[in-house]
Amino acid sequence: MAIPKETTNTLRGFYPLIDPYKTEYLSVSPLHSLFIQQSGNPEGQPVLYLHGGPGMGSSAGHRRYFDPAKYRIIQFDQRGAGKSLPHACLIENTTWDLVEDIERIRVALGIVHWHVFGGSWGSTLAIAYAARYPTHVTALGLRGIFLCRKKELAWMYQEGANYVYPDQWEKYSAPIPEHQRHDYISAYYRQLTSADPAVQKRAARAWTEWELAMMNMIPSENAPASVSDDFLLAAARIECHYFYHNIFSDDDAALLASVEKLRHIPAVMVQGRHDMVCPPITAWEVHKAWPEAELHIIADACHGFDEPGIVHALVTAADAFLAPEISALHISHRR
Known part of the structure:
Protein backbone atom coordinates (compact mmCIF):
# COMPACT_ATOMS: atom_id res chain seq x y z
CA MET A 1 0.00 0.00 0.00
CA ALA A 2 1.74 3.14 -1.19
CA ILE A 3 0.76 6.60 -0.01
CA PRO A 4 1.02 9.13 -2.86
CA LYS A 5 3.79 11.64 -2.38
CA GLU A 6 2.37 14.82 -0.96
CA THR A 7 2.55 18.02 -2.98
CA THR A 8 1.13 21.46 -2.28
CA ASN A 9 -1.72 20.84 -4.71
CA THR A 10 -2.65 17.30 -3.69
CA LEU A 11 -2.51 17.30 0.10
CA ARG A 12 -5.40 15.50 1.72
CA GLY A 13 -7.03 17.36 4.58
CA PHE A 14 -8.95 16.32 7.67
CA TYR A 15 -12.46 14.93 7.49
CA PRO A 16 -15.07 17.32 8.95
CA LEU A 17 -15.32 17.77 12.70
CA ILE A 18 -18.11 15.57 14.11
CA ASP A 19 -19.71 15.01 17.49
CA PRO A 20 -19.69 11.56 19.08
CA TYR A 21 -22.89 9.54 18.84
CA LYS A 22 -22.19 7.89 22.19
CA THR A 23 -20.17 8.76 25.30
CA GLU A 24 -19.90 6.62 28.40
CA TYR A 25 -17.73 5.64 31.33
CA LEU A 26 -16.28 2.15 31.67
CA SER A 27 -15.09 0.98 35.08
CA VAL A 28 -11.81 -0.88 34.62
CA SER A 29 -10.88 -1.25 38.30
CA PRO A 30 -12.35 -0.35 41.68
CA LEU A 31 -10.46 2.95 41.34
CA HIS A 32 -10.44 3.89 37.64
CA SER A 33 -13.22 4.73 35.19
CA LEU A 34 -12.41 5.57 31.57
CA PHE A 35 -14.24 8.13 29.44
CA ILE A 36 -15.06 6.60 26.04
CA GLN A 37 -16.39 8.27 22.90
CA GLN A 38 -17.71 6.65 19.74
CA SER A 39 -18.13 8.62 16.51
CA GLY A 40 -18.85 8.06 12.85
CA ASN A 41 -20.79 5.04 11.59
CA PRO A 42 -21.91 2.57 14.31
CA GLU A 43 -21.85 -0.18 11.64
CA GLY A 44 -18.52 0.89 10.17
CA GLN A 45 -15.06 -0.60 10.44
CA PRO A 46 -13.84 -0.20 14.03
CA VAL A 47 -10.77 1.95 14.58
CA LEU A 48 -9.23 2.85 17.93
CA TYR A 49 -7.25 6.07 18.32
CA LEU A 50 -4.74 6.19 21.20
CA HIS A 51 -3.79 9.65 22.44
CA GLY A 52 -0.36 10.84 23.39
CA GLY A 53 1.30 11.86 26.60
CA PRO A 54 0.71 9.68 28.47
CA GLY A 55 -1.79 11.95 30.16
CA MET A 56 -2.69 14.34 27.32
CA GLY A 57 -6.21 13.01 26.75
CA SER A 58 -8.09 12.54 23.50
CA SER A 59 -9.45 15.36 21.34
CA ALA A 60 -12.13 15.89 18.72
CA GLY A 61 -9.40 16.61 16.17
CA HIS A 62 -7.96 13.10 16.45
CA ARG A 63 -11.07 11.51 14.95
CA ARG A 64 -10.78 13.66 11.84
CA TYR A 65 -8.27 11.24 10.26
CA PHE A 66 -11.11 8.79 9.64
CA ASP A 67 -13.97 8.78 7.13
CA PRO A 68 -17.01 9.09 9.43
CA ALA A 69 -19.26 7.38 6.88
CA LYS A 70 -17.14 4.22 6.89
CA TYR A 71 -15.44 4.05 10.28
CA ARG A 72 -16.72 3.37 13.76
CA ILE A 73 -14.25 5.62 15.60
CA ILE A 74 -13.41 4.77 19.22
CA GLN A 75 -11.47 7.10 21.50
CA PHE A 76 -10.86 7.04 25.23
CA ASP A 77 -9.00 9.05 27.83
CA GLN A 78 -6.34 6.88 29.44
CA ARG A 79 -6.17 6.48 33.22
CA GLY A 80 -6.08 9.86 34.95
CA ALA A 81 -6.24 11.82 31.66
CA GLY A 82 -8.93 14.01 30.14
CA LYS A 83 -12.34 13.19 31.59
CA SER A 84 -11.33 9.81 33.00
CA LEU A 85 -11.56 9.44 36.78
CA PRO A 86 -9.90 9.99 39.17
CA HIS A 87 -8.21 12.95 37.50
CA ALA A 88 -4.37 12.97 37.32
CA CYS A 89 -4.24 9.81 39.46
CA LEU A 90 -0.94 7.89 39.45
CA ILE A 91 -2.13 4.87 41.44
CA GLU A 92 -2.63 1.70 39.37
CA ASN A 93 -1.44 3.62 36.34
CA THR A 94 1.15 1.69 34.34
CA THR A 95 1.75 0.75 30.71
CA TRP A 96 0.38 -2.71 31.31
CA ASP A 97 -2.73 -1.39 33.04
CA LEU A 98 -3.40 0.66 29.89
CA VAL A 99 -2.79 -2.31 27.58
CA GLU A 100 -5.35 -4.34 29.52
CA ASP A 101 -7.74 -1.38 29.51
CA ILE A 102 -7.66 -1.37 25.70
CA GLU A 103 -8.57 -5.03 25.67
CA ARG A 104 -11.37 -4.43 28.18
CA ILE A 105 -12.77 -1.72 25.91
CA ARG A 106 -12.64 -4.02 22.88
CA VAL A 107 -14.56 -6.72 24.72
CA ALA A 108 -17.06 -4.28 26.27
CA LEU A 109 -17.87 -2.79 22.86
CA GLY A 110 -18.28 -6.20 21.23
CA ILE A 111 -15.46 -5.67 18.73
CA VAL A 112 -13.59 -8.67 17.34
CA HIS A 113 -10.96 -6.95 15.16
CA TRP A 114 -10.03 -3.30 14.86
CA HIS A 115 -7.50 -0.96 13.35
CA VAL A 116 -5.33 0.81 15.92
CA PHE A 117 -3.88 4.29 15.39
CA GLY A 118 -1.69 6.20 17.83
CA GLY A 119 0.53 9.26 17.92
CA SER A 120 3.63 9.85 20.06
CA TRP A 121 2.99 7.94 23.32
CA GLY A 122 -0.04 6.57 21.48
CA SER A 123 2.36 4.84 19.07
CA THR A 124 4.18 3.30 22.05
CA LEU A 125 0.94 2.02 23.49
CA ALA A 126 -0.30 0.78 20.10
CA ILE A 127 2.86 -1.32 19.66
CA ALA A 128 2.63 -2.66 23.22
CA TYR A 129 -1.04 -3.59 22.78
CA ALA A 130 -0.61 -5.14 19.33
CA ALA A 131 2.36 -7.22 20.53
CA ARG A 132 0.26 -8.65 23.36
CA TYR A 133 -3.00 -9.01 21.39
CA PRO A 134 -1.96 -9.36 17.73
CA THR A 135 -4.97 -11.45 16.75
CA HIS A 136 -7.32 -8.51 17.30
CA VAL A 137 -5.36 -5.89 15.31
CA THR A 138 -5.98 -5.67 11.55
CA ALA A 139 -3.79 -2.63 10.83
CA LEU A 140 -1.62 -0.07 12.62
CA GLY A 141 -1.24 3.63 11.90
CA LEU A 142 1.56 5.24 13.90
CA ARG A 143 2.70 8.88 14.08
CA GLY A 144 5.76 10.40 15.77
CA ILE A 145 7.22 7.05 16.77
CA PHE A 146 8.23 6.86 20.42
CA LEU A 147 9.54 3.85 22.38
CA CYS A 148 10.29 5.71 25.63
CA ARG A 149 13.85 4.44 25.76
CA LYS A 150 16.37 6.13 28.02
CA LYS A 151 18.13 7.81 25.09
CA GLU A 152 14.84 9.25 23.82
CA LEU A 153 13.93 10.62 27.24
CA ALA A 154 17.43 12.03 27.74
CA TRP A 155 17.21 13.88 24.41
CA MET A 156 13.96 15.55 25.37
CA TYR A 157 14.30 16.14 29.09
CA GLN A 158 18.04 16.20 29.86
CA GLU A 159 20.27 17.20 26.96
CA GLY A 160 19.68 17.41 23.23
CA ALA A 161 16.57 19.40 22.38
CA ASN A 162 17.86 22.21 24.61
CA TYR A 163 20.49 22.98 21.94
CA VAL A 164 17.68 23.74 19.48
CA TYR A 165 15.29 25.51 21.87
CA PRO A 166 17.56 27.27 24.40
CA ASP A 167 15.02 30.00 25.15
CA GLN A 168 12.29 27.50 26.02
CA TRP A 169 14.80 25.37 27.95
CA GLU A 170 15.43 28.25 30.35
CA LYS A 171 11.75 28.23 31.29
CA TYR A 172 11.82 24.44 31.66
CA SER A 173 14.91 24.61 33.89
CA ALA A 174 13.64 27.44 36.08
CA PRO A 175 11.69 25.41 38.70
CA ILE A 176 14.61 22.99 39.27
CA PRO A 177 17.42 23.91 41.71
CA GLU A 178 20.92 23.88 40.22
CA HIS A 179 22.04 20.89 42.31
CA GLN A 180 19.20 18.73 40.94
CA ARG A 181 19.68 19.50 37.25
CA HIS A 182 21.78 16.39 36.61
CA ASP A 183 18.47 14.47 36.56
CA TYR A 184 15.54 16.63 35.49
CA ILE A 185 13.00 13.81 35.35
CA SER A 186 13.64 12.83 38.98
CA ALA A 187 13.60 16.47 40.08
CA TYR A 188 10.32 17.12 38.30
CA TYR A 189 8.84 13.92 39.69
CA ARG A 190 9.49 15.13 43.23
CA GLN A 191 7.75 18.44 42.53
CA LEU A 192 4.82 16.92 40.61
CA THR A 193 4.13 14.54 43.50
CA SER A 194 4.65 17.24 46.15
CA ALA A 195 2.04 17.69 48.87
CA ASP A 196 1.96 21.40 47.99
CA PRO A 197 -0.53 22.11 45.15
CA ALA A 198 1.29 25.33 44.26
CA VAL A 199 4.54 23.42 43.70
CA GLN A 200 2.70 20.88 41.55
CA LYS A 201 1.01 23.59 39.49
CA ARG A 202 4.21 25.50 38.75
CA ALA A 203 6.09 22.34 37.78
CA ALA A 204 3.20 21.10 35.62
CA ARG A 205 3.10 24.31 33.60
CA ALA A 206 6.88 24.42 33.04
CA TRP A 207 7.05 20.70 32.09
CA THR A 208 4.14 20.80 29.64
CA GLU A 209 4.94 24.17 28.08
CA TRP A 210 8.41 22.82 27.23
CA GLU A 211 6.82 20.00 25.24
CA LEU A 212 4.10 22.14 23.64
CA ALA A 213 6.70 24.64 22.41
CA MET A 214 8.13 21.98 20.08
CA MET A 215 4.92 20.49 18.69
CA ASN A 216 4.74 22.32 15.37
CA MET A 217 7.13 23.80 12.83
CA ILE A 218 5.48 27.18 13.42
CA PRO A 219 4.23 27.12 17.02
CA SER A 220 1.38 29.27 18.22
CA GLU A 221 2.60 31.79 20.77
CA ASN A 222 -0.74 31.67 22.58
CA ALA A 223 -1.15 27.89 22.73
CA PRO A 224 0.61 27.17 26.06
CA ALA A 225 -1.07 30.08 27.83
CA SER A 226 -4.51 28.90 26.71
CA VAL A 227 -4.14 25.41 28.20
CA SER A 228 -6.07 24.79 31.42
CA ASP A 229 -4.41 23.99 34.74
CA ASP A 230 -6.33 20.69 34.90
CA PHE A 231 -4.89 19.61 31.54
CA LEU A 232 -1.39 20.65 32.54
CA LEU A 233 -1.53 18.78 35.84
CA ALA A 234 -2.69 15.49 34.31
CA ALA A 235 -0.30 15.71 31.36
CA ALA A 236 2.77 16.55 33.43
CA ARG A 237 2.12 14.27 36.41
CA ILE A 238 1.28 11.21 34.34
CA GLU A 239 4.05 11.71 31.78
CA CYS A 240 6.69 12.21 34.43
CA HIS A 241 5.33 9.25 36.41
CA TYR A 242 5.76 6.97 33.39
CA PHE A 243 9.16 8.31 32.42
CA TYR A 244 10.52 8.23 36.00
CA HIS A 245 9.52 4.55 36.17
CA ASN A 246 10.90 3.72 32.68
CA ILE A 247 7.34 2.99 31.50
CA PHE A 248 7.30 0.10 33.96
CA SER A 249 9.60 -2.07 31.89
CA ASP A 250 12.85 -3.67 33.03
CA ASP A 251 14.15 -3.94 29.46
CA ASP A 252 14.82 -0.74 27.55
CA ALA A 253 14.88 -2.67 24.26
CA ALA A 254 11.78 -4.80 24.84
CA LEU A 255 9.33 -2.74 22.77
CA LEU A 256 11.68 -2.56 19.79
CA ALA A 257 12.17 -6.33 19.97
CA SER A 258 8.41 -6.85 20.17
CA VAL A 259 7.82 -5.54 16.64
CA GLU A 260 8.92 -8.96 15.39
CA LYS A 261 5.46 -10.15 16.48
CA LEU A 262 3.80 -7.48 14.32
CA ARG A 263 5.47 -8.00 10.96
CA HIS A 264 2.40 -9.66 9.44
CA ILE A 265 0.15 -6.68 10.34
CA PRO A 266 -0.28 -3.97 7.67
CA ALA A 267 1.24 -0.80 9.09
CA VAL A 268 2.06 2.78 8.17
CA MET A 269 4.43 4.97 10.18
CA ALA A 301 6.70 18.57 9.59
CA CYS A 302 7.55 18.47 13.25
CA HIS A 303 5.49 16.59 15.90
CA GLY A 304 2.02 18.07 15.57
CA PHE A 305 -0.86 15.75 14.72
CA ASP A 306 -2.42 18.48 12.55
CA GLU A 307 0.51 19.50 10.35
CA PRO A 308 -0.48 19.31 6.67
CA GLY A 309 1.92 16.57 5.56
CA ILE A 310 1.15 14.46 8.62
CA VAL A 311 -2.59 14.80 8.01
CA HIS A 312 -2.20 13.87 4.35
CA ALA A 313 -0.28 10.69 5.11
CA LEU A 314 -2.51 9.48 7.95
CA VAL A 315 -5.82 10.25 6.22
CA THR A 316 -4.57 8.44 3.13
CA ALA A 317 -3.46 5.46 5.24
CA ALA A 318 -6.78 5.31 7.06
CA ASP A 319 -8.65 5.32 3.73
CA ALA A 320 -6.39 2.57 2.38
CA PHE A 321 -7.01 0.40 5.44
CA LEU A 322 -10.70 0.32 4.49
CA ALA A 323 -9.84 -1.93 1.54
CA PRO A 324 -11.36 -5.42 2.04
CA GLU A 325 -8.06 -7.14 1.31
CA ILE A 326 -6.40 -5.50 4.34
CA SER A 327 -8.74 -7.27 6.76
CA ALA A 328 -8.93 -10.44 4.66
CA LEU A 329 -5.17 -10.91 4.57
CA HIS A 330 -4.82 -10.56 8.31
CA ILE A 331 -7.83 -12.70 9.19
CA SER A 332 -6.60 -15.49 6.92
CA HIS A 333 -3.17 -15.33 8.58
CA ARG A 334 -4.77 -15.98 11.97
CA ARG A 335 -6.61 -19.14 10.91
Whole structure:
Protein backbone atom coordinates (compact mmCIF):
# COMPACT_ATOMS: atom_id res chain seq x y z
CA MET A 1 0.00 0.00 0.00
CA ALA A 2 1.74 3.14 -1.19
CA ILE A 3 0.76 6.60 -0.01
CA PRO A 4 1.02 9.13 -2.86
CA LYS A 5 3.79 11.64 -2.38
CA GLU A 6 2.37 14.82 -0.96
CA THR A 7 2.55 18.02 -2.98
CA THR A 8 1.13 21.46 -2.28
CA ASN A 9 -1.72 20.84 -4.71
CA THR A 10 -2.65 17.30 -3.69
CA LEU A 11 -2.51 17.30 0.10
CA ARG A 12 -5.40 15.50 1.72
CA GLY A 13 -7.03 17.36 4.58
CA PHE A 14 -8.95 16.32 7.67
CA TYR A 15 -12.46 14.93 7.49
CA PRO A 16 -15.07 17.32 8.95
CA LEU A 17 -15.32 17.77 12.70
CA ILE A 18 -18.11 15.57 14.11
CA ASP A 19 -19.71 15.01 17.49
CA PRO A 20 -19.69 11.56 19.08
CA TYR A 21 -22.89 9.54 18.84
CA LYS A 22 -22.19 7.89 22.19
CA THR A 23 -20.17 8.76 25.30
CA GLU A 24 -19.90 6.62 28.40
CA TYR A 25 -17.73 5.64 31.33
CA LEU A 26 -16.28 2.15 31.67
CA SER A 27 -15.09 0.98 35.08
CA VAL A 28 -11.81 -0.88 34.62
CA SER A 29 -10.88 -1.25 38.30
CA PRO A 30 -12.35 -0.35 41.68
CA LEU A 31 -10.46 2.95 41.34
CA HIS A 32 -10.44 3.89 37.64
CA SER A 33 -13.22 4.73 35.19
CA LEU A 34 -12.41 5.57 31.57
CA PHE A 35 -14.24 8.13 29.44
CA ILE A 36 -15.06 6.60 26.04
CA GLN A 37 -16.39 8.27 22.90
CA GLN A 38 -17.71 6.65 19.74
CA SER A 39 -18.13 8.62 16.51
CA GLY A 40 -18.85 8.06 12.85
CA ASN A 41 -20.79 5.04 11.59
CA PRO A 42 -21.91 2.57 14.31
CA GLU A 43 -21.85 -0.18 11.64
CA GLY A 44 -18.52 0.89 10.17
CA GLN A 45 -15.06 -0.60 10.44
CA PRO A 46 -13.84 -0.20 14.03
CA VAL A 47 -10.77 1.95 14.58
CA LEU A 48 -9.23 2.85 17.93
CA TYR A 49 -7.25 6.07 18.32
CA LEU A 50 -4.74 6.19 21.20
CA HIS A 51 -3.79 9.65 22.44
CA GLY A 52 -0.36 10.84 23.39
CA GLY A 53 1.30 11.86 26.60
CA PRO A 54 0.71 9.68 28.47
CA GLY A 55 -1.79 11.95 30.16
CA MET A 56 -2.69 14.34 27.32
CA GLY A 57 -6.21 13.01 26.75
CA SER A 58 -8.09 12.54 23.50
CA SER A 59 -9.45 15.36 21.34
CA ALA A 60 -12.13 15.89 18.72
CA GLY A 61 -9.40 16.61 16.17
CA HIS A 62 -7.96 13.10 16.45
CA ARG A 63 -11.07 11.51 14.95
CA ARG A 64 -10.78 13.66 11.84
CA TYR A 65 -8.27 11.24 10.26
CA PHE A 66 -11.11 8.79 9.64
CA ASP A 67 -13.97 8.78 7.13
CA PRO A 68 -17.01 9.09 9.43
CA ALA A 69 -19.26 7.38 6.88
CA LYS A 70 -17.14 4.22 6.89
CA TYR A 71 -15.44 4.05 10.28
CA ARG A 72 -16.72 3.37 13.76
CA ILE A 73 -14.25 5.62 15.60
CA ILE A 74 -13.41 4.77 19.22
CA GLN A 75 -11.47 7.10 21.50
CA PHE A 76 -10.86 7.04 25.23
CA ASP A 77 -9.00 9.05 27.83
CA GLN A 78 -6.34 6.88 29.44
CA ARG A 79 -6.17 6.48 33.22
CA GLY A 80 -6.08 9.86 34.95
CA ALA A 81 -6.24 11.82 31.66
CA GLY A 82 -8.93 14.01 30.14
CA LYS A 83 -12.34 13.19 31.59
CA SER A 84 -11.33 9.81 33.00
CA LEU A 85 -11.56 9.44 36.78
CA PRO A 86 -9.90 9.99 39.17
CA HIS A 87 -8.21 12.95 37.50
CA ALA A 88 -4.37 12.97 37.32
CA CYS A 89 -4.24 9.81 39.46
CA LEU A 90 -0.94 7.89 39.45
CA ILE A 91 -2.13 4.87 41.44
CA GLU A 92 -2.63 1.70 39.37
CA ASN A 93 -1.44 3.62 36.34
CA THR A 94 1.15 1.69 34.34
CA THR A 95 1.75 0.75 30.71
CA TRP A 96 0.38 -2.71 31.31
CA ASP A 97 -2.73 -1.39 33.04
CA LEU A 98 -3.40 0.66 29.89
CA VAL A 99 -2.79 -2.31 27.58
CA GLU A 100 -5.35 -4.34 29.52
CA ASP A 101 -7.74 -1.38 29.51
CA ILE A 102 -7.66 -1.37 25.70
CA GLU A 103 -8.57 -5.03 25.67
CA ARG A 104 -11.37 -4.43 28.18
CA ILE A 105 -12.77 -1.72 25.91
CA ARG A 106 -12.64 -4.02 22.88
CA VAL A 107 -14.56 -6.72 24.72
CA ALA A 108 -17.06 -4.28 26.27
CA LEU A 109 -17.87 -2.79 22.86
CA GLY A 110 -18.28 -6.20 21.23
CA ILE A 111 -15.46 -5.67 18.73
CA VAL A 112 -13.59 -8.67 17.34
CA HIS A 113 -10.96 -6.95 15.16
CA TRP A 114 -10.03 -3.30 14.86
CA HIS A 115 -7.50 -0.96 13.35
CA VAL A 116 -5.33 0.81 15.92
CA PHE A 117 -3.88 4.29 15.39
CA GLY A 118 -1.69 6.20 17.83
CA GLY A 119 0.53 9.26 17.92
CA SER A 120 3.63 9.85 20.06
CA TRP A 121 2.99 7.94 23.32
CA GLY A 122 -0.04 6.57 21.48
CA SER A 123 2.36 4.84 19.07
CA THR A 124 4.18 3.30 22.05
CA LEU A 125 0.94 2.02 23.49
CA ALA A 126 -0.30 0.78 20.10
CA ILE A 127 2.86 -1.32 19.66
CA ALA A 128 2.63 -2.66 23.22
CA TYR A 129 -1.04 -3.59 22.78
CA ALA A 130 -0.61 -5.14 19.33
CA ALA A 131 2.36 -7.22 20.53
CA ARG A 132 0.26 -8.65 23.36
CA TYR A 133 -3.00 -9.01 21.39
CA PRO A 134 -1.96 -9.36 17.73
CA THR A 135 -4.97 -11.45 16.75
CA HIS A 136 -7.32 -8.51 17.30
CA VAL A 137 -5.36 -5.89 15.31
CA THR A 138 -5.98 -5.67 11.55
CA ALA A 139 -3.79 -2.63 10.83
CA LEU A 140 -1.62 -0.07 12.62
CA GLY A 141 -1.24 3.63 11.90
CA LEU A 142 1.56 5.24 13.90
CA ARG A 143 2.70 8.88 14.08
CA GLY A 144 5.76 10.40 15.77
CA ILE A 145 7.22 7.05 16.77
CA PHE A 146 8.23 6.86 20.42
CA LEU A 147 9.54 3.85 22.38
CA CYS A 148 10.29 5.71 25.63
CA ARG A 149 13.85 4.44 25.76
CA LYS A 150 16.37 6.13 28.02
CA LYS A 151 18.13 7.81 25.09
CA GLU A 152 14.84 9.25 23.82
CA LEU A 153 13.93 10.62 27.24
CA ALA A 154 17.43 12.03 27.74
CA TRP A 155 17.21 13.88 24.41
CA MET A 156 13.96 15.55 25.37
CA TYR A 157 14.30 16.14 29.09
CA GLN A 158 18.04 16.20 29.86
CA GLU A 159 20.27 17.20 26.96
CA GLY A 160 19.68 17.41 23.23
CA ALA A 161 16.57 19.40 22.38
CA ASN A 162 17.86 22.21 24.61
CA TYR A 163 20.49 22.98 21.94
CA VAL A 164 17.68 23.74 19.48
CA TYR A 165 15.29 25.51 21.87
CA PRO A 166 17.56 27.27 24.40
CA ASP A 167 15.02 30.00 25.15
CA GLN A 168 12.29 27.50 26.02
CA TRP A 169 14.80 25.37 27.95
CA GLU A 170 15.43 28.25 30.35
CA LYS A 171 11.75 28.23 31.29
CA TYR A 172 11.82 24.44 31.66
CA SER A 173 14.91 24.61 33.89
CA ALA A 174 13.64 27.44 36.08
CA PRO A 175 11.69 25.41 38.70
CA ILE A 176 14.61 22.99 39.27
CA PRO A 177 17.42 23.91 41.71
CA GLU A 178 20.92 23.88 40.22
CA HIS A 179 22.04 20.89 42.31
CA GLN A 180 19.20 18.73 40.94
CA ARG A 181 19.68 19.50 37.25
CA HIS A 182 21.78 16.39 36.61
CA ASP A 183 18.47 14.47 36.56
CA TYR A 184 15.54 16.63 35.49
CA ILE A 185 13.00 13.81 35.35
CA SER A 186 13.64 12.83 38.98
CA ALA A 187 13.60 16.47 40.08
CA TYR A 188 10.32 17.12 38.30
CA TYR A 189 8.84 13.92 39.69
CA ARG A 190 9.49 15.13 43.23
CA GLN A 191 7.75 18.44 42.53
CA LEU A 192 4.82 16.92 40.61
CA THR A 193 4.13 14.54 43.50
CA SER A 194 4.65 17.24 46.15
CA ALA A 195 2.04 17.69 48.87
CA ASP A 196 1.96 21.40 47.99
CA PRO A 197 -0.53 22.11 45.15
CA ALA A 198 1.29 25.33 44.26
CA VAL A 199 4.54 23.42 43.70
CA GLN A 200 2.70 20.88 41.55
CA LYS A 201 1.01 23.59 39.49
CA ARG A 202 4.21 25.50 38.75
CA ALA A 203 6.09 22.34 37.78
CA ALA A 204 3.20 21.10 35.62
CA ARG A 205 3.10 24.31 33.60
CA ALA A 206 6.88 24.42 33.04
CA TRP A 207 7.05 20.70 32.09
CA THR A 208 4.14 20.80 29.64
CA GLU A 209 4.94 24.17 28.08
CA TRP A 210 8.41 22.82 27.23
CA GLU A 211 6.82 20.00 25.24
CA LEU A 212 4.10 22.14 23.64
CA ALA A 213 6.70 24.64 22.41
CA MET A 214 8.13 21.98 20.08
CA MET A 215 4.92 20.49 18.69
CA ASN A 216 4.74 22.32 15.37
CA MET A 217 7.13 23.80 12.83
CA ILE A 218 5.48 27.18 13.42
CA PRO A 219 4.23 27.12 17.02
CA SER A 220 1.38 29.27 18.22
CA GLU A 221 2.60 31.79 20.77
CA ASN A 222 -0.74 31.67 22.58
CA ALA A 223 -1.15 27.89 22.73
CA PRO A 224 0.61 27.17 26.06
CA ALA A 225 -1.07 30.08 27.83
CA SER A 226 -4.51 28.90 26.71
CA VAL A 227 -4.14 25.41 28.20
CA SER A 228 -6.07 24.79 31.42
CA ASP A 229 -4.41 23.99 34.74
CA ASP A 230 -6.33 20.69 34.90
CA PHE A 231 -4.89 19.61 31.54
CA LEU A 232 -1.39 20.65 32.54
CA LEU A 233 -1.53 18.78 35.84
CA ALA A 234 -2.69 15.49 34.31
CA ALA A 235 -0.30 15.71 31.36
CA ALA A 236 2.77 16.55 33.43
CA ARG A 237 2.12 14.27 36.41
CA ILE A 238 1.28 11.21 34.34
CA GLU A 239 4.05 11.71 31.78
CA CYS A 240 6.69 12.21 34.43
CA HIS A 241 5.33 9.25 36.41
CA TYR A 242 5.76 6.97 33.39
CA PHE A 243 9.16 8.31 32.42
CA TYR A 244 10.52 8.23 36.00
CA HIS A 245 9.52 4.55 36.17
CA ASN A 246 10.90 3.72 32.68
CA ILE A 247 7.34 2.99 31.50
CA PHE A 248 7.30 0.10 33.96
CA SER A 249 9.60 -2.07 31.89
CA ASP A 250 12.85 -3.67 33.03
CA ASP A 251 14.15 -3.94 29.46
CA ASP A 252 14.82 -0.74 27.55
CA ALA A 253 14.88 -2.67 24.26
CA ALA A 254 11.78 -4.80 24.84
CA LEU A 255 9.33 -2.74 22.77
CA LEU A 256 11.68 -2.56 19.79
CA ALA A 257 12.17 -6.33 19.97
CA SER A 258 8.41 -6.85 20.17
CA VAL A 259 7.82 -5.54 16.64
CA GLU A 260 8.92 -8.96 15.39
CA LYS A 261 5.46 -10.15 16.48
CA LEU A 262 3.80 -7.48 14.32
CA ARG A 263 5.47 -8.00 10.96
CA HIS A 264 2.40 -9.66 9.44
CA ILE A 265 0.15 -6.68 10.34
CA PRO A 266 -0.28 -3.97 7.67
CA ALA A 267 1.24 -0.80 9.09
CA VAL A 268 2.06 2.78 8.17
CA MET A 269 4.43 4.97 10.18
CA VAL A 270 4.36 8.73 9.66
CA GLN A 271 7.24 10.78 11.03
CA GLY A 272 8.06 14.49 10.88
CA ARG A 273 11.61 15.09 9.69
CA HIS A 274 12.00 17.97 12.17
CA ASP A 275 10.29 16.28 15.13
CA MET A 276 12.10 17.46 18.26
CA VAL A 277 9.82 15.59 20.67
CA CYS A 278 10.23 12.18 19.04
CA PRO A 279 13.24 12.45 16.70
CA PRO A 280 13.17 10.36 13.49
CA ILE A 281 15.91 7.99 14.64
CA THR A 282 13.33 5.92 16.53
CA ALA A 283 11.04 5.55 13.52
CA TRP A 284 14.07 4.58 11.46
CA GLU A 285 15.15 1.92 13.95
CA VAL A 286 11.62 0.50 14.10
CA HIS A 287 11.52 0.43 10.29
CA LYS A 288 14.83 -1.46 10.16
CA ALA A 289 13.40 -4.08 12.53
CA TRP A 290 10.04 -4.07 10.73
CA PRO A 291 10.74 -3.47 7.04
CA GLU A 292 7.22 -4.45 6.01
CA ALA A 293 5.85 -1.36 7.77
CA GLU A 294 5.74 1.64 5.45
CA LEU A 295 7.68 4.63 6.77
CA HIS A 296 6.84 8.12 5.51
CA ILE A 297 9.18 10.88 6.69
CA ILE A 298 7.45 14.22 6.13
CA ALA A 299 9.99 16.81 5.05
CA ASP A 300 8.21 19.91 6.37
CA ALA A 301 6.70 18.57 9.59
CA CYS A 302 7.55 18.47 13.25
CA HIS A 303 5.49 16.59 15.90
CA GLY A 304 2.02 18.07 15.57
CA PHE A 305 -0.86 15.75 14.72
CA ASP A 306 -2.42 18.48 12.55
CA GLU A 307 0.51 19.50 10.35
CA PRO A 308 -0.48 19.31 6.67
CA GLY A 309 1.92 16.57 5.56
CA ILE A 310 1.15 14.46 8.62
CA VAL A 311 -2.59 14.80 8.01
CA HIS A 312 -2.20 13.87 4.35
CA ALA A 313 -0.28 10.69 5.11
CA LEU A 314 -2.51 9.48 7.95
CA VAL A 315 -5.82 10.25 6.22
CA THR A 316 -4.57 8.44 3.13
CA ALA A 317 -3.46 5.46 5.24
CA ALA A 318 -6.78 5.31 7.06
CA ASP A 319 -8.65 5.32 3.73
CA ALA A 320 -6.39 2.57 2.38
CA PHE A 321 -7.01 0.40 5.44
CA LEU A 322 -10.70 0.32 4.49
CA ALA A 323 -9.84 -1.93 1.54
CA PRO A 324 -11.36 -5.42 2.04
CA GLU A 325 -8.06 -7.14 1.31
CA ILE A 326 -6.40 -5.50 4.34
CA SER A 327 -8.74 -7.27 6.76
CA ALA A 328 -8.93 -10.44 4.66
CA LEU A 329 -5.17 -10.91 4.57
CA HIS A 330 -4.82 -10.56 8.31
CA ILE A 331 -7.83 -12.70 9.19
CA SER A 332 -6.60 -15.49 6.92
CA HIS A 333 -3.17 -15.33 8.58
CA ARG A 334 -4.77 -15.98 11.97
CA ARG A 335 -6.61 -19.14 10.91
